[in-house]
Amino acid sequence: MAPEHAPSFQSLEQIPVTHLKRVGPRIAERLDRLGIRTVQDLLFHLPVRYQDRTRLVPIRELRVGEDALVEGEVCEANIAVGRRRSLKVWIGDGPIGGILLRFFHFSPQQVTAFKAGARVRCYGEVRQGPNSLEMVHPEYRLQNDASAETESRLTPIYPSTEGLQQSAWRGLMDQALEWLGHLPPADYLSAEILAPLNLPGLVEALHYLHHPPLETSLTDLQERRHPAFLRLAFEELVAHQVSLRRMRTAQRAVMAPVLAGDGDLRQRLRAALPFRLTPAQERVVSEIAADLLQDRPMQRLLQGDVGAGKTIVAALAALQSLEAGRQTALMAPTELLSEQHHRSLSAWLKPLGVEPLWLAGRHKGRERAELLDAIASGQARLAIGTHALFQDDVEFRDLGLVIIDEQHRFGVHQRMKLREKGGQSGGAPHQLIMTATPIPRSLAMTLYADLDLSVIDSLPPGRTPITTVAVSDTRRDEVISRVLKACEQGRQAYWVCTLIEESEVLECQAAEETARQLSERLPGVGVGLVHGRLKAAEREAVMAGFASGELGLLVATTVIEVGVDVPNASLMIIENPERLGLAQLHQLRGRVGRGPVESHCLLLYHAPLSEVAHERLGIIRSTTSGFEIAERDLLLRGAGEVLGTRQTGSVQFRIADPLRDQSLVPAAQRAADLILAHAPESATPLIARWMGHRENYGQV
Ligand code: ADP
Ligand code: MG
Numbered sequence: 001m002a003p004e005h006a007p008s009f010q011s012l013e014q015i016p017v018t019h020l021k022r023v024g025p026r027i028a029e030r031l032d033r034l035g036i037r038t039v040q041d042l043l044f045h046l047p048v049r050y051q052d053r054t055r056l057v058p059i060r061e062l063r064v065g066e067d068a069l070v071e072g073e074v075c076e077a078n079i080a081v082g083r084r085r086s087l088k089v090w091i092g093d094g095p096i097g098g099i100l101l102r103f104f105h106f107s108p109q110q111v112t113a114f115k116a117g118a119r120v121r122c123y124g125e126v127r128q129g130p131n132s133l134e135m136v137h138p139e140y141r142l143q144n145d146a147s148a149e150t151e152s153r154l155t156p157i158y159p160s161t162e163g164l165q166q167s168a169w170r171g172l173m174d175q176a177l178e179w180l181g182h183l184p185p186a187d188y189l190s191a192e193i194l195a196p197l198n199l200p201g202l203v204e205a206l207h208y209l210h211h212p213p214l215e216t217s218l219t220d221l222q223e224r225r226h227p228a229f230l231r232l233a234f235e236e237l238v239a240h241q242v243s244l245r246r247m248r249t250a251q252r253a254v255m256a257p258v259l260a261g262d263g264d265l266r267q268r269l270r271a272a273l274p275f276r277l278t279p280a281q282e283r284v285v286s287e288i289a290a291d292l293l294q295d296r297p298m299q300r301l302l303q304g305d306v307g308a309g310k311t312i313v314a315a316l317a318a319l320q321s322l323e324a325g326r327q328t329a330l331m332a333p334t335e336l337l338s339e340q341h342h343r344s345l346s347a348w349l350k351p352l353g354v355e356p357l358w359l360a361g362r363h364k365g366r367e368r369a370e371l372l373d374a375i376a377s378g379q380a381r382l383a384i385g386t387h388a389l390f391q392d393d394v395e396f397r398d399l400g401l402v403i404i405d406e407q408h409r410f411g412v413h414q415r416m417k418l419r420e421k422g423g424q425s426g427g428a429p430h431q432l433i434m435t436a437t438p439i440p441r442s443l444a445m446t447l448y449a450d451l452d453l454s455v456i457d458s459l460p461p462g463r464t465p466i467t468t469v470a471v472s473d474t475r476r477d478e479v480i481s482r483v484l485k486a487c488e489q490g491r492q493a494y495w496v497c498t499l500i501e502e503s504e505v506l507e508c509q510a511a512e513e514t515a516r517q518l519s520e521r522l523p524g525v526g527v528g529l530v531h532g533r534l535k536a537a538e539r540e541a542v543m544a545g546f547a548s549g550e551l552g553l554l555v556a557t558t559v560i561e562v563g564v565d566v567p568n569a570s571l572m573i574i575e576n577p578e579r580l581g582l583a584q585l586h587q588l589r590g591r592v593g594r595g596p597v598e599s600h601c602l603l604l605y606h607a608p609l610s611e612v613a614h615e616r617l618g619i620i621r622s623t624t625s626g627f628e629i630a631e632r633d634l635l636l637r638g639a640g641e642v643l644g645t646r647q648t649g650s651v652q653f654r655i656a657d658p659l660r661d662q663s664l665v666p667a668a669q670r671a672a673d674l675i676l677a678h679a680p681e682s683a684t685p686l687i688a689r690w691m692g693h694r695e696n697y698g699q700v
Contacts, residue, residue, distance in 0.1 A: 012040035012185050013688070020175045027168070033161050040185060042176040043206050044689060046232065046655050047156035050221050053123055054151050054214060059097030062126045062133055069150065070099065071121040071143065077114035089114045091122075099126075100134045119143040154212045154221070173210050180206060185689075188682040189235060193671045197234065197664075198227070205231040224660065233656040234664050234671075237446065239690035240653070241672035242683050244449035248299070251450065254419060256297035257400050257427040261323020266316055268352050273312070275460065281309055284454040288317050288432060291452070292324075292401065297419070298430035301448055304456030305626035306436045306590025307463070311341065313456070314403045315348055317432055322354060322381050326400025329421075329429075330384045333406050335360050336530070336559050339540060341405065342384045344565065349382070359385035359394070362536045396421055399429045406435060436590070437583055440631055446658040446665050466593040468601040468621045470577075479573055479602055480521050486571045487525045487552035493571035494591055495555045498579045507557050508533045514575070515555040526551040532559045558588065567595035577603040577620075578613035582633040585620050593624075612636070634659050654690065 009015050015038055018028050036042055057068040072091035075098070080086050087103040087110065101122060103110065114120070124138030158169040180203060187202045200208070208228040212221060220226045224233070270277075277285065284302060291298035304310045318328040330345070332338040342358040349356060357380035359371050374380040378397030383389060402418050419428040433451070444453055471479060483493050495518060497511040508531040519527040528542040528551040545551040547566050554569075558580070572592045577585055585603075592599040603617055619632050658665070675682055 009183065012043065012179060012183050013038045013685075015039040015179065017042060017172075020172060022168075022171060027164070030161055030164050034159070039176050039179050040689065042172060043180055043185070043210070044232075044654065045158060046209055048159050049157050050154040050212065050218060051123070051157060052218055053155050054153065056121075056150060059091075059093045059099050059133075062099065064126050064128045064133070067123065067125050069121065069123045071119065072097070072099070074114050074116050074118045074120060076116060077111065079111065087111060087114075089120070091120055098132060100129055100132050101138055101140070102129075102134055102136045104137070113142055153214050154216060154218060156210060156212070177207060177210055186682075186685065188675065188679070188686045188689075189238065189671060190674070190679070193238075193667075193674060197230075197667060199231040199234060200227055202231070202235070204228070224655070224657075229655065230661070230664065233661050234668060235686075236653060236656040236690050237658075237661065237664055237668035238671045238675070239686045240446070240656075241449055241668050242675055243687045243691065245672055245676060246683065246687075248450040251299055251419070251428075252296045254297065254428045255295055256430055257324065257326055257398075258295050259292040259321050259324040259326060259400050259430065261320050263323065265319040265323050265352055265354070269315065269319060269348060272348070272351060277312065278309070278456075278458060278460055280304075280456045280458045281313055281460075284456055285313055285316050287452075287454045288313070289320060292317065292320050292430055297428045298401075298432065299451050300432050300454055301444070301451040302432060302434045302454045302456070303439065303444075304434070304436065305459065306587055307459060307594055308436070308456040309460050310405070310434045310436075310456065311344060312348075314405070314432065314434060315345055317401060317403065318345075318382055319349075319352075319354075321401040321430075324400060326398050327375075327378060327380070327396050328382045328401045328403065329389050329396065329399060330356075330382065330403045330405065331387055331389050332384070333386065334532075334559065335386055335536065336532075336539065336543075337406065338385050339536065340543070340565065345382070345384065354381060356382040356384050359383060359389055360536055361386070361388065390418065390421060400427075401430045401432065404431065404433045436587060436626065437630060440627075440634070440662075443634070443658050443662065445669065446662075449669070462596060463593055464596060464598045466589060466599045466601055466624055468589065468603065468624075470603040470605055470617050470621060473575070473604050473606050476604065479604060480518070482600075482602070483518075483553060483571065483573070484522055484525065487522070490568075491571065491597065492546065492549065492551075492566065492569040493553050493573065494569055495553060496572065496574045496588055497555065497557055498574065498576045505533070507531070511555055511557050518553065518555060522553065525553050527553045527555060529555045530559065531557040558584065565594065566591075570595060570597045570599040572599075572601045573604055574601065575604050576606055577617060578605050578609055582616055582619060582629050582636070585616070586626055586629045589620070589624075 017023050017031050017037060017039065018025075020039070023031070031037070031042075034045065036045055051067055053069045055069065056071050059070055059072060062068055062070065070091075070093065072093035075090045075092050077087065077089040080088050084104060087106040089101040089103075090098060091101060092098040101120075119142065120140050121143050122135060122138035122140035124135035127134045127136065156170070156173070157166060158173075160166070160169065184203045199205075205228040208226070209232070216226075221229070224230075288298070288300060288302070291300055302310060302313065314330065318330065321328045330338075330341060332341055338358065338360065342356055345356050357371060357374055359368075359375070363371055371380075372394060375383050376395045376397060383396075388394075399421050402421070418431060421429060439447070483495070486493050495514065497507065497514050511529060511531045515527055515529040519525075526545070528546050530539050530542050534542075542551070542554070546554045549568060569592050572589060574580070574585065574588060580588070589601045592601060603620070605613075605617065609617070615636070619629060623629060656664075675686070
């Protein structure tokens, strides 16, 4: 099936992988799992890293942690029966060079093949064993011929799936590259776009990355700074921008209700507030108000650090919708948070004659049916709940606005689905998405190019800074005395128990045990306990007790991460903070520092700390700026993990990294504009090339 015998394929995306040698139904199915169906898909499946098998490393020069190709003579091989049965093979390449190869899975044939004197060439990671250097399960080959050649170029390693070996990938890519020579793929980036960036052409870049020439620097390649990488990363960013823009256009193509109210409710709420909105809040309120007056659905992301005061902004938007005779839905990620919203919004709105409805998981049977009725009949003007609000059986009568709190992870597709919830009076609801995860602007432009962005960039006045210190858990007693002192001074404290081995049950048990111990140790202090497995009514009672000041100490799992708002609480203890990410620590800590007295956060860690944990706690101690923390977090963990895009699948990049490649973003946006304006026919194939077979992606 060499290209010479090619049927009349016009382009690479017409050639199914099954057309390649050694690709039967089983391999095709495995490739399909990775979204690879055509030769073009294959070519755009790029190596994750490279190995250097171009030279043999003398054993005495090996360094722990590095991958290396070594060759030596078997000195001894035997089966060790320790904790785990293993085959141990000692090889040496000179008087002082020796390394141990260790196999946990092996066949009798392997044991006999490693006879003393046999020459072995192997490749693997060098580790420090108890007595010598080791390689565990290296790739190896017994050499008959001592002068076998080394590879002539760096070896690409492909992201793979079960049942596809790297050698199979290399065989496939060799064939695909041959096709590439015959049918160069269309270059959707015109010279006008590419020239100023000084990037290579598509064919050249693909060749380079699949077959990097010998003289390539491994570091350049690994760090993805090479122009060939940038060329493809750039194209991917462009494809992504084009796709988001098309989605945005599609969203704008539907009508939305114009939410023009008389402002009466809003004015009355403002007059009743014990505070004035900050200029930053005023700005975002008017940005949102202007959007709601349009007949196209608002798609706006509201960013504001923990405690920045997003809830009041949401309340004003809800009232604008109410004034215009439309329903509003407010959706929170957890039931606890929805409960908290229900409480604070009820306090604000009931005096105005608006009674928010709360729909929770505990509402079952008749109660649930009645609540659903109130929503469907339009009697409920403001409905608060979790994503359960948008289950199939929930119907709105005339939904004008959906507010989604703390949900930057709410993907494009989930948002698209909300369009259908408008109700009988038609029109897609406006959407406001709120998040306390501050995302640097350039990154936001990449990930949320289909959203408008509003930012509350300052905290309300009168907040006192939080002092954060790390304390070893060997000083637990001192920490308990501090809690006592704070409570004696009329203040309140949180004690947060963190996740143990990802198990909610265990986490709740730990919190129960901690609460029991602390109430023994602190008899005069009312100790409350909240965790995710408590019945909603119990939880509500405890939260109310803490809010009223009746309880001095609230022991909680990380369920209090978002939303809880008790300004008199000025001390927080976080147990095992090393288990949490930066963003989560920041969110948790944001529960204190809301009142006039100085607040403290004690990170009660368990020594020894890993290097990363040490670094994380250092960052948390040194700054309280959510933006700074988010940026450092992004650098530590990478965008995918921080923003949760992998989980939602709403934004996935193959090779671009919106953080690392930030500097390419403005050019990618311009390129997307140019393509949509002057070569709109390229949009669909470009999107297909980069995101084609991923579920729904790019479909509108
Ligand atoms: P977040 O942005 O984290 O959701 P909240 O909306 O919960 O923050 O607000 C945190 C606290 O700040 C609440 O007690 C809220 O009533 C209060 N608050 C909001 N805006 C102001 C303001 N302009 N001045 C004083 N306090 C405010
Ligand atoms: Mg909030």
